[in-house]
Amino acid sequence: MSNYEQVLQELFGEACWIDRDNEFLAGHAELDRKTIAICGTCDRAYIGVDIAHRLAGFVLDVIRTQPGRPILMLVDNLGHRLSRRDELLANNGYLAHLGECMELARISGHRVISLVYGEAVSGGFLATGMSAEACYALEGGQVRVMNLPAMARITRLPQEQLEELCRESAIFAPGVENFVKMGALEQLWKDGLADHLTSALAAPEPALDRRRTLGLERGGRVLAASVSARVRGPQRG
Amino acid sequence: MNAAISNIRDRQSSSGSQSWYESSARQRVSALLDSGSFTELCGPRERVTSPHLASLGLPIAFDDGVVVGEGTIQKKLVMIAMQEGGFMGGSVGEIHGAKITGLLERALVMQPAGVVIGFDSGGVRLHEANAGLVAMGEMQLAVLTLREAGIPVIGVIGGANGCYGGMSIIARCCDYIVMSEQGRLSISGPEVIETMQGVEEFDAQDRSLVWRTMGAKHRRLLGEVDAVVADDIAAFRSAVHDLLGASRPLTLEALEAQHDWLDQRIRRFGDCHDATDIWRLLGVSEPDQVPELDSDQFNALLETLDHCRGRSQ
Numbered sequence: 001m002s003n004y005e006q007v008l009q010e011l012f013g014e015a016c017w018i019d020r021d022n023e024f025l026a027g028h029a030e031l032d033r034k035t036i037a038i039c040g041t042c043d044r045a046y047i048g049v050d051i052a053h054r055l056a057g058f059v060l061d062v063i064r065t066q067p068g069r070p071i072l073m074l075v076d077n078l079g080h081r082l083s084r085r086d087e088l089l090a091n092n093g094y095l096a097h098l099g100e101c102m103e104l105a106r107i108s109g110h111r112v113i114s115l116v117y118g119e120a121v122s123g124g125f126l127a128t129g130m131s132a133e134a135c136y137a138l139e140g141g142q143v144r145v146m147n148l149p150a151m152a153r154i155t156r157l158p159q160e161q162l163e164e165l166c167r168e169s170a171i172f173a174p175g176v177e178n179f180v181k182m183g184a185l186e187q188l189w190k191d192g193l194a195d196h197l198t199s200a201l202a203a204p205e206p207a208l209d210r211r212r213t214l215g216l217e218r219g220g221r222v223l224a225a226s227v228s229a230r231v232r233g234p235q236r237g
Numbered sequence: 238m239n240a241a242i243s244n245i246r247d248r249q250s251s252s253g254s255q256s257w258y259e260s261s262a263r264q265r266v267s268a269l270l271d272s273g274s275f276t277e278l279c280g281p282r283e284r285v286t287s288p289h290l291a292s293l294g295l296p297i298a299f300d301d302g303v304v305v306g307e308g309t310i311q312k313k314l315v316m317i318a319m320q321e322g323g324f325m326g327g328s329v330g331e332i333h334g335a336k337i338t339g340l341l342e343r344a345l346v347m348q349p350a351g352v353v354i355g356f357d358s359g360g361v362r363l364h365e366a367n368a369g370l371v372a373m374g375e376m377q378l379a380v381l382t383l384r385e386a387g388i389p390v391i392g393v394i395g396g397a398n399g400c401y402g403g404m405s406i407i408a409r410c411c412d413y414i415v416m417s418e419q420g421r422l423s424i425s426g427p428e429v430i431e432t433m434q435g436v437e438e439f440d441a442q443d444r445s446l447v448w449r450t451m452g453a454k455h456r457r458l459l460g461e462v463d464a465v466v467a468d469d470i471a472a473f474r475s476a477v478h479d480l481l482g483a484s485r486p487l488t489l490e491a492l493e494a495q496h497d498w499l500d501q502r503i504r505r506f507g508d509c510h511d512a513t514d515i516w517r518l519l520g521v522s523e524p525d526q527v528p529e530l531d532s533d534q535f536n537a538l539l540e541t542l543d544h545c546r547g548r549s550q
Binding site for chain 2: 049050053056057060063064080082083084085086088089090091092094095096097099100101103107108123125126127130131145146151154157161165168169170172173178182183184209211212215220221223224225227228229232234
């Protein structure tokens with residue numbers, strides 16, 4: 001699995017100033033003489049109230065003090081933190097707050113891009129990955145809802161049947177390739193990370209949520225686009 | 238199943254009020270809206286069903302476990318989505334999620350007085366896990382887009398499945414949340430915490446612990462939800478009606494206020510072990526009595542506390 005320092009080195013070389021505090025990362029870097037604000041997590045963090053709050057705080061600071069500066073969210077988590085304390089404090093409220101802050105950044109004119117360089121699991125992927133305007137992943141990254149043995153246990157389906165399903169369908173199995181087919185990941189990055197980030201930042205910001213369209217085009221999630229359109233009815237304009 | 242339905246009918250006729258908890262999604266919709274005003278979109282007649290469940294040889298539902306459409310509350314236009322907890326635990330699959338997202342996007346065009354989402358869900362439907370999770374990302378964006386547009390989205394929670402997993406994040410992205418005492422709102426289910434972290438961390442069999450930690454009263458005392466009502470559809474209707482038209486802004490000022498408020502919560506309550514410790518710090522003199530209070534008594538208690546005003550108020 002990629003280490004965040006390696007990823008930053010490949011992206012920005014020496015032009016990168018990131019502070020690490022346990023699993024929390026924050027700082028900035030330069031790419032093509034343009035400053036990019038960077039925050040995220042490392043070491044397969046569990047996203048609890050404290051770290052979600054710090055990430056949100058970073059995003060709000062950028063909105064307040066650096067209008068228009070692009071934001072890169074580095075994603076490496078094993079999902080939300082499972083603990084009594086986090087539930088007592090309402091972790092869902094903190095994760096929603098993070099999503100709201102990322103959306104505010106976007107509507108305030110910031111590019112907001114997420115990169116899954118490690119892992120991204122379930123609610124952690126929702127809050128730190130899918131809350132961005134576009135989410136990318138490294139080829140060696142991992143995105144999943146749950147691992148297969150746990151799924152077999154909870155759905156009470158034999159693991160062999162689930163493994164067979166994994167071969168046929170992207171809708172079910174863990175893996176970044178499958179989330180590309182879902183339309184949730186724009187693209188997988190392999191070599192030349194800096195070039196990838198440059199083109200991601202240069203790409204025009206999509207006006208509509210195009211994840212369903214991508215899912216349809218890529219053949220991984222073929223119903224969501226038509227079903228939502230059927231309910232939505234004709235669009236205005 | 239049929240016996241359960243006839244029981245519900247008996248309950249209605251004998252008590253006069255209609256329990257939210259005991260009702261199906263369709264019963265909730267029809268009693269929440271003005272009589273006869275509901276028009277369903279992509280309803281069961283269209284038979285848009287999950288091919289993913291079918292391929293596993295599992296039962297399907299003609300509405301994929303969610304009712305969506307539009308109608309009126311006291312003659313004001315509302316869009317409404319209601320999860321059917323009785324089908325696969327209200328879980329979100331590809332179609333289920335797309336119907337809700339489509340409805341939220343429709344609201345942007347129709348400009349109703351509000352959008353109601355009835356949550357009754359354990360979260361992602363594992364049989365189509367990836368599509369369900371991505372659908373939540375789409376719902377989240379659609380909800381926040383409505384907030385930007387000033388159209389209030391009101392989450393209502395009071396069913397047997399509570400509101401768990403990713404849906405708890407979607408609920409909290411709404412402008413407002415109305416819950417009955419029976420409602421629970423949390424990202425992790427009690428069983429999941431117990432399975433992963435051990436019974437010492439969380440005893441899922443301890444029902445009173447579950448309610449104290451995840452239930453409506455605690456969420457209301459924290460300020461995470463906006464109203465606690467009795468388990469009566471008429472009470473939900475009245476609370477939703479009061480919230481129509483007014484939106485909670487998505488601005489830097491509002492989110493900074495929310496950020497400080499969440500920061501204070503960690504500082505004040507971060508070392509508390511039990512919800513009753515938090516309630517005591519909030520000024521509740523007899524925290525052990527809180528679970529016993531009915532919704533009226535509970536709301537009267539809230540009036541005596543001055544720091545449970547909730548987000549950005």
